[in-house]
Amino acid sequence: MDLLQCKQLRFFGIPLNCLPCKCVALAVCVLLLRALMFPAFFGNNGIDQKNFLGIRDIEILVNSDLHRRNQKFVEVPQIIWGLNNQKIAFARACLTARMLNRTLLMPSLSASLFYKEVDLLQPILFDKVFQFEKFNSLCEGFVQLANFSDVLNRTDVVELEKGSGRRWTIERDFDQLRNFSKKPYDSYEVIRIVGKNPFLWHDHWPAKDYAKVFECLVLVEDVLRDADKVVSRIREVGKEAKTNDGSQSLLSAPYVAVHMRVEKDWMIHCKNLERKFNITEICSSKEQIMERVGNIKGLDTPVTVYLAVADSLLEDKSILGGWKEGLLPFEKKKLGVVDIYKQRPYLFQSAIDYEVCLRADVFIGNSFSTFSSLVVLDRTQKMINMAISDLCAPSVRWPSYAYNLLGESNGPRLWVANMSDSNLQSISYGSNQISC
Ligand SMILES: *[C@@H]1O[C@H](CO)[C@@H](O)[C@H](O)[C@H]1NC(C)=O
Ligand SMILES: *[C@@H]1O[C@H](CO)[C@@H](O)[C@H](O)[C@H]1NC(C)=O
Ligand SMILES: *[C@@H]1O[C@H](CO)[C@@H](O)[C@H](O)[C@H]1NC(C)=O
Ligand SMILES: *[C@@H]1O[C@H](CO)[C@@H](O)[C@H](O)[C@H]1NC(C)=O
Ligand SMILES: *[C@@H]1O[C@H](CO)[C@@H](O)[C@H](O)[C@H]1NC(C)=O
Ligand SMILES: *[C@@H]1O[C@H](CO)[C@@H](O)[C@H](O)[C@H]1NC(C)=O
Secondary structure (H helix, E strand, C coil), rough: CCCCHHCCEEEECCCCCCCCHHHHHHHHHHHHHHHCCCCCHHHCCCHHHHHHCCCCHHHHHHHHHHHHHHHCCCEECCCCCCCHHHHHHHHHHHHHHHHCCCEEEEEEEEEECCCCCHHHEEEEEEEEEEEEEHHHHHHCCCCCCHHHHHCCCCCEEEEEEECCCCCCCHHHHHHHHHHHHHCCCCCCCCEECCCCCCCCCCCCCCHHHHHHHHCCCCCCCCHHHHHHHHHHHHHHHHHHHHHHHHCCCCCCCCEEEECCCHHHHHHHHHHHHHHCCCCCCCCHHHHHHHHHHHHHCCCCCCCCEEEEECCHHHHHHHHHCCCCCCCCEEEHHHCCHHEEEEEEEHHHHHHHHHHHHHCCEEEEEEECCCHHHHHHHHHHHHHHCCCCCCCCCCCCCCCCCEEECCHHHHHHCCCCCCCCCCHHHHHCCCCCCCCC
């Protein structure tokens, strides 16, 4: 029995027509040969076994290979627009794959915000932004990502063209997905979804499924390190303030983050929304934000207040003035961390700010902002994981608030995401029903 003969065998009844199978088979052949020729190698502790493939390794190789043979995939177009839209669209792509009982092929995200000019979209692979292995381990049994190199037959593809426009209703969209989970489509190795931004429009999944996907998104190490730097800097200035104040020095000073949307673009947008929904609780002036944040009960002052603001406001000194005594406002510039952001494209800058808001001891945002809403969804999920029972208790750990809604004692209203929501509508379009 020589290697050549061995290679031509069918491997456990499977014809050897793919490279990974051949590799596994070859490894098995080598081992079998070795076992036949040098039986003493097995079970002999005196020999360094590190250099040999063990039986267990082969089992793993064979299993993962057989598993891969059965795997079917969903491919999606590049995911675009702002960080929040990209996260939502990515989650929808995952949940679509889950519904079709398939693995999502790692999509491209967009590093830049210039969505109108296609050549400026700067595609960037998912694993350059979020940790691929970590995603799969955290989301195991729920959704999984695969590499394009896992696809065995690149021509075994069927296209699923998503419709658009008024007549393409949410029901039709779902009906189409259901069709593709059945014969004859289910036998194709890859379902390639095509269409214009197919994941920005229709939503078929409950809020808690989105929360589960978002939980598995962990930024790549070097971006996390940058977020760590910003958070440490914020805590450092808080600690200095406490020390100067004569308070006991803390190992880690708490901080408050305010996602302060008062830039001109937002003001125009929110006035339009107020007109459209006929409500007046969407736009908050900077004075209103400062006043309501100042009325939050139980804040241990002095405390650093990180202002997550649009870059255009970094030149506006007035956002740093007018805060209640004990609240120490800082933005990127005053913290001296602008350089950390500046060296990175848009998507990462936004992701770092998101992380800073997520980790804040207290977060205050606008309930009509998608960014704020996603932060609160994430924070709510964290509280649920920590088994905090009454999410709306006034003294809850890790509270979030909406400054555009009036709460107790003229403060902002306590805010948690409603995990029983049957879709993400309230997060995508904003809401004043914030379930506290
Ligand atoms: C999902 O796919 C796996 C293999 O890819 C198969 O074993 C399983 O039965 C499928 N489940 C459903 C509900 O179709
Ligand atoms: C995906 O496959 C390519 C080519 O085989 C490889 O370079 C890359 O590291 C893989 N990525 C992951 C996240 O496994
Ligand atoms: C790949 O898929 C195509 C289309 O389904 C099929 O015609 C072809 O035989 C497949 N090739 C292999 C090597 O399985
Ligand atoms: C799904 O399949 C049914 C039956 O084949 C068909 O009537 C219907 O139009 C399909 N739906 C969509 C959205 O393609
Ligand atoms: C807007 O709401 C107010 C009260 O909240 C109501 O009196 C008014 O009729 C509404 N306007 C429209 C156009 O619906
Ligand atoms: C949460 O959402 C569910 C489903 O939409 C709804 O029935 C419930 O009233 C909501 N809870 C709160 C507190 O808003």
